[in-house]
Amino acid sequence: MTTVLAFDTATDVVTVAVGRHGDLIAGRTVASGRAHAEHLVPTIRAVLDEASTALEMVDAVAVGVGPGRFTGLRVGVTTAKALALGLGVPAVGLGTLDVIAQPWRDDERDVVVVVDARRKEVYWARYHPGPAGLVCTVAPTVAPPAAVVAALGSDAVLLVGDGLDRYRVEFAALAGGECMPPHYAAPSPLALCELADAAVRSGSVVGPDGLVPVYLRESDAVINWEQARPAVTP
Secondary structure, three states, X not given: OOEEXXXXXXXXXXXXXXXXXXXXXXXXXXXXXXXXXXXXXXHHHHHXXXXXXXXXXXXXXXXXXXXXXXXXXXXXXXXXHHHHHHHOOOEEEEOHHHHHHHHHOOOOOEEEEEEEEEOOEEEEEXXXXXXXXXXXXXXXXXXXXXXXXXXXXXXXXXXXXXXXXXXXXXXXXXXXXXXXXXXXXXXXXXXHHHHHHHHHHXXXXXXXXXXXXXXXXXXXXXXXXXXXXXXXXX
């Protein structure tokens, strides 16, 4: 019986789950703001205890690899690498936007995930429901909210993610879109379990060094430094 420890720290929450064969055994979602490092390990311990599962019983470690918050991604991916290496088990990298979209796979409409990227931009992706689950038709990218609204036009889509609340005025202008409430915006423990189990079953696993964060752009620190650096004249 495959036991998977899965977590995501790419948004303003920390989500942790323990699952077996895609079934959720225990899970928690904790609001963390930017304190991912302070919340992740205690939440992992609490969820393992709730699942009556020792860390040594874990057969694979899965982590959301973004796109999302830079600091959160580094915390999550680094922790997953350390756990997989220490336990000697395979690792799974899950797209954070894929995880957020997963609960809506049975809806007949396309699903659009919109996550706040700060700097007046969002990370977004579009998914089409199919017989085998959601199929990504617009790969994760970063853009201003207005550009996303223009790309969607009057399409009848279901939108979910914390970017909707941050830019509610912009997305309220969508003629055919239905925006899900904020409590659906975070990666869910069950979705983590389902996608992690599917990856393990299909053999889509890597070694610890194979976990690579998806950033899509430079960090705020790099951007701020570049903007503040004096221009060099020839």
